[in-house]
Amino acid sequence: MRMTTFAGGLISLAIAGTAMAGPMGIGADLDKNGQLTKTELTAHLDQRFATIDTNGNGQIETAEMQAAKQERQARRAERREARSGDATAPRSGEERGMRRAGKRAPIDANGDGVISRDEFGVRALKIFDRADTNDDGVVTQDERAAMREARKARRG
Numbered sequence: 001m002r003m004t005t006f007a008g009g010l011i012s013l014a015i016a017g018t019a020m021a022g023p024m025g026i027g028a029d030l031d032k033n034g035q036l037t038k039t040e041l042t043a044h045l046d047q048r049f050a051t052i053d054t055n056g057n058g059q060i061e062t063a064e065m066q067a068a069k070q071e072r073q074a075r076r077a078e079r080r081e082a083r084s085g086d087a088t089a090p091r092s093g094e095e096r097g098m099r100r101a102g103k104r105a106p107i108d109a110n111g112d113g114v115i116s117r118d119e120f121g122v123r124a125l126k127i128f129d130r131a132d133t134n135d136d137g138v139v140t141q142d143e144r145a146a147m148r149e150a151r152k153a154r155r156g
């Protein structure tokens, strides 16, 4: 029984690792070739924006933001249960990182109380540009790994 739990823990770590990129806004490698282009990122953001903008007015209001957050939390709880069969199991450090990243709301740059499509994508594009160190509009696996390392180093 103990062994089973342990193996389950390893698997959930692996899953958390893959899902990690999602909240960072840079998990949009649609063709799964290990490289992320700006086009893929934009398409991914469009899709996510449309999902959150449930009334389709091209803006994300506070209520829509809340709903998206709740949806995310519910999904996470489900996943956790499916994985370990124990929703109260301690989370891995990586998962805590995900939570932090997912918690940060998009920046309402002009302060009008709603998030426009541009405001929605700002952070992800910034992360993309930072990761794309050679500026060719493609973030490769190497560039992603380098970014992860740099972030780790900054944290100390």
Ligand SMILES: [Ca+2]
Pocket (backbone or CB within 6 Å): 053, 054, 055, 056, 057, 058, 059, 060, 061, 064
């Ligand atoms: Ca809306």
Ligand SMILES: [Ca+2]
Pocket (backbone or CB within 6 Å): 108, 109, 110, 111, 112, 113, 114, 115, 116, 119
């Ligand atoms: Ca705004």
Ligand SMILES: [Ca+2]
Pocket (backbone or CB within 6 Å): 131, 132, 133, 134, 135, 136, 137, 138, 139, 140, 143
């Ligand atoms: Ca590049």
